[in-house]
Amino acid sequence: MAIKTFLESIRDTMHDEMARDERVFVLGEDVGVTGGVFRATEGLYEKFGADRAIDTPLAELSIIGIAIGAAAVGMRPIAEIQFADFIHPAFDQIVNEAAKMRYRSNAGWECPLVIRTPYGGGVHGGLYHSQSIEAFFCHSPGLYVVAPSTPRDAKGLLLSAIRNPDPVLFLEHKKLYRSIKGEVPDGEYTIPLGRADVKRAGSDITAIAYGAMLHETLNAAEQLAREGIEVEVVDLRTLFPLDRETILTSVRKTSKVCIIHEDTKTMGLGAEVAAIISEEAFGDLDAPIRRVTGPDLPGIPFNETGEHAFLPNAEKIATALRELARY
Amino acid sequence: MNTSLDLHALYRAMLLTRLLDERLWQLNRQGKAHFAVPVAGHEGVAGYAFALDHARDYMLPHYRDLAALVAWGLTPREIFLSLFAKLNDLSSAGRQMFAHWSLPDRRVLSLSSPQPNHVTHAVGIALAGKIRRENIVVWTGFGEGSSSKGDIHESMNFAAIHKLPVIFCCENNRYAISVPQEKQMAVQNVADRAAGYGMPGVVVNGAHALEVYECAREAIERARRGDGPTFIEIKVYRFMPHTSNDDDRRYRSREEVDAARLNDPVVLLREKLIAEKLWDAARDTALQKDLHAEIDEGQAFAEASPSPTAADAFTNVYAT
Ligand SMILES: Cc1ncc(C[n+]2csc(CCOP(=O)(O)OP(=O)(O)O)c2C)c(N)n1
Ligand SMILES: [Mg+2]
Numbered sequence: 001m002a003i004k005t006f007l008e009s010i011r012d013t014m015h016d017e018m019a020r021d022e023r024v025f026v027l028g029e030d031v032g033v034t035g036g037v038f039r040a041t042e043g044l045y046e047k048f049g050a051d052r053a054i055d056t057p058l059a060e061l062s063i064i065g066i067a068i069g070a071a072a073v074g075m076r077p078i079a080e081i082q083f084a085d086f087i088h089p090a091f092d093q094i095v096n097e098a099a100k101m102r103y104r105s106n107a108g109w110e111c112p113l114v115i116r117t118p119y120g121g122g123v124h125g126g127l128y129h130s131q132s133i134e135a136f137f138c139h140s141p142g143l144y145v146v147a148p149s150t151p152r153d154a155k156g157l158l159l160s161a162i163r164n165p166d167p168v169l170f171l172e173h174k175k176l177y178r179s180i181k182g183e184v185p186d187g188e189y190t191i192p193l194g195r196a197d198v199k200r201a202g203s204d205i206t207a208i209a210y211g212a213m214l215h216e217t218l219n220a221a222e223q224l225a226r227e228g229i230e231v232e233v234v235d236l237r238t239l240f241p242l243d244r245e246t247i248l249t250s251v252r253k254t255s256k257v258c259i260i261h262e263d264t265k266t267m268g269l270g271a272e273v274a275a276i277i278s279e280e281a282f283g284d285l286d287a288p289i290r291r292v293t294g295p296d297l298p299g300i301p302f303n304e305t306g307e308h309a310f311l312p313n314a315e316k317i318a319t320a321l322r323e324l325a326r327y
Numbered sequence: 328m329n330t331s332l333d334l335h336a337l338y339r340a341m342l343l344t345r346l347l348d349e350r351l352w353q354l355n356r357q358g359k360a361h362f363a364v365p366v367a368g369h370e371g372v373a374g375y376a377f378a379l380d381h382a383r384d385y386m387l388p389h390y391r392d393l394a395a396l397v398a399w400g401l402t403p404r405e406i407f408l409s410l411f412a413k414l415n416d417l418s419s420a421g422r423q424m425f426a427h428w429s430l431p432d433r434r435v436l437s438l439s440s441p442q443p444n445h446v447t448h449a450v451g452i453a454l455a456g457k458i459r460r461e462n463i464v465v466w467t468g469f470g471e472g473s474s475s476k477g478d479i480h481e482s483m484n485f486a487a488i489h490k491l492p493v494i495f496c497c498e499n500n501r502y503a504i505s506v507p508q509e510k511q512m513a514v515q516n517v518a519d520r521a522a523g524y525g526m527p528g529v530v531v532n533g534a535h536a537l538e539v540y541e542c543a544r545e546a547i548e549r550a551r552r553g554d555g556p557t558f559i560e561i562k563v564y565r566f567m568p569h570t571s572n573d574d575d576r577r578y579r580s581r582e583e584v585d586a587a588r589l590n591d592p593v594v595l596l597r598e599k600l601i602a603e604k605l606w607d608a609a610r611d612t613a614l615q616k617d618l619h620a621e622i623d624e625g626q627a628f629a630e631a632s633p634s635p636t637a638a639d640a641f642t643n644v645y646a647t
Contacts, residue, residue, distance in 0.1 A: 025458065065446075071451070072436055103643055107643040
């Protein structure tokens with residue numbers, strides 16, 4: 001078992017899978033010679049050559065469209081969108097083409113495509129290097145949306161994503177790349193898509209999070225534990241389709257729920273999770289469902305005060321959890 | 328002229344397409360089909376299908392390329408199954424509107440409605456072919472209206488950089504529904520743009536299927552040699568409304584349409600074959616009779632075949 005950063009885990013997983021399966025290749029802006037602006041594809045060009053680590057023009061629509069064509073004829077492309085903020089020119093290709101390929105052809109064709117993209121704030125990225133984009137894409141049946149929070153999960157989920165016969169949007173919170181280290185088991189293992197994970201067991205409150213907020217939530221849970229409140233932390237890991245069972249099992253145990261995400265509040269993931277809980281476990285609730293999220297603003301300000309004001313953190317989460325505990 | 332071209336097969340495909348087109352329109356007008364996409368005037372595109380290698384090449388056609396698809400092996404039965412949105416429709420099991428073709432067994436990738444989204448896919452297929460060192464050519468078609476969208480720019484740029492074996496085929500019928508060419512672009516020929524991407528741009532008269540064939544053959548040979556993509560602009564005219572939901576009297580005169588009909592690709596090829604003593608009126612009558620019978624049989628077959636059930640709407644969202 002090695003200790004790796006989130007970034008190293010992702011990079012090594014791509015490397016190993018490209019070595020194992022010659023259908024796998026990466027394409028995107030700067031993913032070749034320079035190894036990606038975050039270095040996530042470092043070494044792939046040297047090892048696998050220009051044919052399998054393809055530096056593309058600055059053109060997101062075609063990065064995805066080309067990957068879709070290659071996937072349809074049996075390749076296993078991993079397309080990188082340099083920043084999630086720039087994925088929107090490819091929205092049509094992802095939602096209208098990749099996500100619908102199997103359904104519309106009645107499985108005559110499929111689209112085994114992975115789209116990796118760094119998202120999220122907290123790194124002084126301003127409006128256009130900080131966005132959370134998951135809510136746009138979690139409204140598109142046919143597509144998987146995955147957002148790991150640990151190096152171990154990143155490996156298992158990325159392997160599943162690459163081997164999955166359907167398209168996967170693989171969201172990598174950029175703040176985790178170098179700040180989070182953890183144990184990554186050696187050798188091959190996959191983590192099934194569509195399964196959440198209880199990252200911390202507890203009996204008093206269920207806190208549901210993913211990505212960078214998972215770590216803020218774990219910190220908050222630590223604080224509350226010192227105050228005698230046991231928080232169960234559920235890491236969604238796959239944002240679409242959601243793991244209703246794990247969510248509901250935890251809620252039935254604790255009867256109180258707080259949902260945490262960095263993305264803006266209205267129509268965010270939390271809204272759907274809350275709706276599932278009220279439809280399926282209303283009778284088990286002892287308190288109204290709480291949400292701790294980014295505010296409904298057009299973007300995350302570049303200045304530090306503004307960025308801080310936008311982002312949920314362990315303090316804000318802990319406050320909400322305490323209130324919930326007292327309810 | 329390439330002697331391997333079977334002129335009778337070319338004419339047959341074009342004539343069958345014309346007769347099918349008339350039937351599809353009638354069925355729509357009778358309320359038996361929700362949607363029809365007329366292709367009359369575009370039949371010359373059958374020429375390119377004869378220039379491709381049916382055993383290995385890919386075709387991602389324009390939605391008005393029924394003639395090319397018929398030449399590629401799409402049968403009347405298959406066409407009517409799509410028209411009536413039947414369960415056994417190969418393209419989509421009745422999920423997609425008519426003319427959204429998908430023939431997995433013939434390397435026609437599933438097409439969507441947003442135009443021209445499939446063009447980047449064609450480039451991706453060619454890229455896969457290059458990575459795997461397959462000697463394939465990928466043909467992709469789209470209208471001149473669709474050529475305004477950025478997909479075309481990104482696709483041509485990428486294909487040219489990597490010298491990919493893609494043929495970009497723009498069918499210029501001078502209208503995007505009602506919007507005439509002069510409101511779509513400031514150039515005469517869409518093909519003029521090809522130079523800006525570093526690939527040849529060729530203009531061909533689509534009323535003459537043999538010219539389309541010749542031009543396609545050259546481009547395909549070039550692509551197969553590894554010399555990269557070609558942009559072909561086929562000048563055509565759409566004789567009928569855009570679709571069954573359009574009324575073209577709102578935006579073009581009957582005089583204009585009638586004048587264009589004088590250059591009917593099906594008639595022009597028939598006359599050419601007759602002039603060269605390769606065809607005659609008696610054979611034409613006999614062929615028309617055969618084709619009508621084939622169409623009747625295909626229609627009857629599809630009408631009798633099952634429609635999807637409600638449960639069928641819920642399958643094949645994901646593999647598992
Ligand atoms: C992205 C997109 N915008 C609008 C439409 C609606 N639409 C369908 S066909 C069409 C005109 C296309 O014209 P052209 O590409 O010249 O093809 P033609 O129908 O003339 O053969 C339009 C506007 C569409 N299908 N996709
Ligand atoms: Mg047009």
